[in-house]
Amino acid sequence: MTAHDPDAERFLLNLATRRSPRTVDAYRRDLAELRTFRGGPVGNTTVDELERWLATMRADGLAPSTIARRVSAVRTYFRHLGLIGARDDNPAAALVMPRRPRKLPRALSPAETERLIDAATGSTPRTLRDRALVELLYGAGLRVSEAVGLEKNGVDLEERIVRAFGKGGKERLVPLGRPAAEAVRRYLALGRPHLDRRYRPELFLNARGGPLTRAGAFLILRKLAERAGLEPERVHPHLLRHSFATHLLEGGADLRSVQEMLGHADLGTTERYTHISDRRRREVYFQAHPHARRTAPREDSQETVV
16 A cells, blocks of 8 residues: 555554554555545545445445444544544544444353363373363463463463463453363473473474464364364364353353453453353253143144133
8 A cells, every 4th residue: 555545554554553463454454445446545535435435335245344344444544644633524433334243152062162172182292282272262261362372381380370461461360270270280291391492481382392373273173173073163262262151151150250251341242141141041941841841732632611
């Protein structure tokens, strides 16, 4: 975009000082989409052009989440232009955003989770690492970025506490169960020394001795899922975080405690998991309670009027 829209490029350079490279790349793509649509710099866009752009995206069948993300990027850019005095209005402020369907998070059942964990049974350095990874993702409800970002001293094995750094670098302490702590202990003692060829500080290392990446964690879980007889395309690191929250609530944990352990800023985000718990309770009820398993009356039955 540099040659065609220097103002937008300066905005992206400024954004890069406080946001991740992935976020900056997403903003660059979204602003480029609008520049291509109107055939000129984004900063000169009018309200009418934005409304036509929005209508075109809807007509093209773009997902509401994609449209919302693009509009959000454009709004942020115009807000930036207002702060530096380049524009005195935000033409994107009045756009009506498409409604985004609220999807319930999916979760593994407790039995499926155990199968996934048991698939990482073995004594090789990489198997010990995989077991510690899946135990931490499920046992502490970590985001994949938090797990691969952990350093060796990020887990207190004596107190069984994980020190995780979430969004915005916000720190939280999450308790850890005995099986997860034991898996990390075995990995540190018997697995990681064989992988640590570069004296890295990260807890999880790849086969070459470098830090394990997000993509590497996804690949590990896919392989474990296939070994466990689960659907590999369904299993990913965040699914274990969903399962952590769901199983806690099903076990009687209060919502506020689960919110703190997950590191959610908004309690409403955590409340999504209560719907899964309610749905599962209904399923168990209809399967188990005698009066919930009523069948339709047979055609030859006669009603008695009283």
